[in-house]
Amino acid sequence: MQIPAELPAFAKSTLLVVSDNEHALFFHVLDRELTASGRIELHYPDKSDDERASGLSPGGAHFAEQSEKLEDEGEHRFAHLLAKELHTRLQQGQYDEFILTAPQERLHEFVEALHNDVKSKLVKTYGKQVTKERPIEVLKRIHEAA
Numbered sequence: 001m002q003i004p005a006e007l008p009a010f011a012k013s014t015l016l017v018v019s020d021n022e023h024a025l026f027f028h029v030l031d032r033e034l035t036a037s038g039r040i041e042l043h044y045p046d047k048s049d050d051e052r053a054s055g056l057s058p059g060g061a062h063f064a065e066q067s068e069k070l071e072d073e074g075e076h077r078f079a080h081l082l083a084k085e086l087h088t089r090l091q092q093g094q095y096d097e098f099i100l101t102a103p104q105e106r107l108h109e110f111v112e113a114l115h116n117d118v119k120s121k122l123v124k125t126y127g128k129q130v131t132k133e134r135p136i137e138v139l140k141r142i143h144e145a146a
Helices: 068-091 104-112 135-145
Strands: 010-019 023-031 033-041 052-056 062-066 097-101 122-126
Touching: 010 068, 010 135, 023 068, 023 135, 033 068, 033 135, 068 104, 097 104, 097 135, 104 122, 122 135
Parallel strands: 010 097, 097 122
Antiparallel strands: 010 023, 023 033, 052 062
C-alpha cells in the first residue's frame, strides 16, 4: 500500500503496531510502502472457567460476564505477549524503530513491559484505540498529533 504524498516517507525500517487490550496488528513501513506484517491475539480461558458468572437478567435474557480480575490479568498477559513478539521481531531484524498505538489507559503498561533493547527502538506512541481504522488513517492521525 502506498503512503500518500502529504505524509512523510519513512527513511528507516519501521514497525507500526496497532493494538487494543487483546490483539495487535503489525505493519512494516519503509519509504512510502506500508505492508501488513501479521497479528497476535490474546485468547481468554474458555467460558467454563470459575471466574465467570452467568444467569438471567430481570427481563429474561441470558448473560455471562467475566470477572474484572480475570479481564485485568488477561490484559496484563497481553502486554507481556506483545513485548515478547516485539523482542522476537527485533532479534530477527524486522525493524529498526517502531511506533506503538494502544488505548491510553494501557499504553504505559505496554511500554513498561518492553525489553530495554525494544524500548530503545520506540520512536512514537499514540494513546488511542485505532484498531478498526485503515493503517493509512492511523499514520495520518499520528502525523497530525505530532
